[in-house]
Amino acid sequence: MRGSFLFFIAICFIFSLDTSAQYNEMLDSLLIEYKKQGNSKEKIGTLFYLFNATIYSKPSDAKKYAIEQLALSKKLNDKKGIGLANYNLGIYYANKSELDSATTKYEEALRQYTENSDTINRASTYSALSEIESVRGNYDRAINLKDSVIKIYSDKKDFYRLGVTQGQKGVIYMKKGSYKIALEQSLQSLKILDTINKPIRKADALSQVGDIEFELKNLQNALTYKKSALKIYEKYEDEVYQSITLDQIGEILSHQNRYKEALKVLDKSYKIATKLEIKNVQASVLANQGKIYNALNKNIEAKEVFQRSLQVYQKINDPKEIADNLTHLAILDKTPTEALQKMNQALKIADSIGAKKELANTYHIRSKIYEKLNNLALALQDYKSFKTINDSIFNISKSQQIEELRTIYETEKKEQEIVLQRNEIALLEEKAKVNNLQRILLASGLSLSLIIFGLGIYGLRQKIKRSKLEKEKVDAELAFKKKELTTHALHLAKKNEVLEGLKQKAEELKTSENGHSGYQQLIRTINFDLQDDNNWENFAKYFEEVHKDFNGNVKKKYPNVTSNELRLMALLKMNLSSKEIANILNISQEGIKKARYRLRKKLQITTDDSLQDVVLSL
Secondary structure (H helix, E strand, O other): OHHHHHHHHHHHHHHOOOOHHHHHHHHHHHHHHHHHOOOOHHHHHHHHHHHHHHOOOOHHHHHHHHHHHHHHHHHOOOHHHHHHHHHHHHHHHHHOOOHHHHHHHHHHHHHHHHHOOOHHHHHHHHHHHHHHHHHOOOHHHHHHHHHHHHHHHHHHOOHHHHHHHHHHHHHHHHHHOOHHHHHHHHHHHHHHHOOOOOHHHHHHHHHHHHHHHHHOOOHHHHHHHHHHHHHHHHHOOOHHHHHHHHHHHHHHHHHOOOHHHHHHHHHHHHHHHHHHOOHHHHHHHHHHHHHHHHHOOOHHHHHHHHHHHHHHHHHHOOHHHHHHHHHHHHHHOOOHHHHHHHHHHHHHHHHHHOOHHHHHHHHHHHHHHHHHOOOHHHHHHHHHHHHHHHHHHHHHHHHHHHHHHHHHHHHHHHHHHHHHHHHHHHHHHHHHHHHHHHHHHHHHHHHHHHHHHOOOHHHHHHHHHHHHHHHHHHHHHHHHHHHHHHHHHHOOOOOOOOOHHHHHHHHHHOOOOOHHHHHHHHHHHHHHHHHHHHHHHHHHHHHHHHOOOHHHHHHHHOOOOOHHHHHHHHHHHOOOOHHHHHHHHOOOHHHHHHHHHHHHHHOOOOOOOOHHHHHHHO
16 A cells, blocks of 8 residues: 555655756655665555656666566565556657567556456556557557547546547547547547546647647637647646647747737747757747748748757757758758758658658759759659659548548448447337336236136236246347447447558658657556545545445534544544554554544543544444
8 A cells, every 4th residue: 555655645746846956856855765665565666656757867767767666576476566667668668669679568567457457557558559559650550449448448437537548549540640530539538628627638638639620721720729728838837838839829820821920929939948948849939930931031030040940950859850941941042052952961861761741842842953953854853753752642641531531431330320229229128118017917917817717827827928038038139239239339439441552551651750659658657646546535435325424423523623534533433453544544553543642632532432432423
């Protein structure tokens, strides 16, 4: 118990830290505690938190903590610790883009969780494996894994995690190019999260819907969702996402030709990003400013901000954006030879990362530069390359649209089948009721006949038997239909396998960008141990069902009793020993003695009276 409680305290503590100084102080305290601890389950908990505290700052240290956590868990035969350690190692390898190693560790964690019937952690691991499949471009596999997660959270009625997972599924569909389905999934996520008091999560969902609307060219809708998300980020002083969202709003406004508003918003985003040293947002803002200046024919200003953006992207080593900035600078360059040099660099980068859209664009622009240099042969060659790549992108896009329509059709077809089966079940239930009534009436009539005539006993029994068999038949048919309905519901989101050729083409579109996956992995790690926060709530619910009105009686008779004292009284009501209570409340037995003494004093119980008897009498 103490180990898992430590996980929860640690997670809460990290979210209360506002400065790096606070964070370092917390980490130092934890390291001191770690060095004092012997080989115990408590130390497993400390190692878990040390992993989470260092995974994004000192990943090599985090790996060491996870390995030690795994070894200690095996030594103490702590099944949950073994699963957790493997899960953490999976996060480490996923962040290093060593996907095969990450998959191996996640699958080992999944095996432990399955053996221990740990459903919630199994769902977290399915979700992690789904993210890996998404990075690999295996979108159908990723979606099926998310469906498994959704099934678990639906059964558990864990609407918070259900809403989050629905949103993650929407992201996968967006990567796949199925924007309509992505929008539907994201709106479902938003609908769920809108009923739960998790404002930041709601803001994330609003922002995601805005991203999809932007891809669908619904600019005003995209702007509305992004502004709604921004209000929440501002209210809860989430400056990181304020900066990111302001940059995205600026980009949307620029696409609406509202350049003055866009520049004002982008300037605000840049100031926040500079204060927080968010390099990628700084570079993105500069690039968006450059595009606006270019549209306004302010070439000097455009060239200056594109150059600054390029320098930042080179520092953080983002090849796709480096190529994009080089392309913009080449377009602005008045000297064809210098422009050609930049386009050669951009072409080399785009080709190395397999960015087809960017590659086609660079060939197209370079063909125009060759034309200016009067090198018509190379200009024609580049134009042909542009057409070839652009046509392949168009064909893949069309194939994705066809697949999306097929998925929508199959989904609607399944939904119709479920509606029909529900109607059929309703009819069967009505038939069962009628048959039951007929059986009762028949039995009554035959009984009356038996009394009146004293004859036909054998016939009566036979009719009752037939009626019973008929009811059993109807009931069996009803049960079968319900089972069949469940099967259809479970397979609602599944769809036909994509043609192998289409998969191979889609594989060519896969990029190496996976910066968002580290953030998602951290969220899952935090969500894993947040479940422990529900333990006492669940206990209180079950306790109240068994000992009805206990809490109300205590509050009525002793209104000054605190929530902690009420917990102690509940455990005393269950007739538990001091040792057992100490373990549950995660304090020492000496602490329990002191708590009992304070409670006796507050309840004004004399030395002759028993605290246990007083509590039991309530």
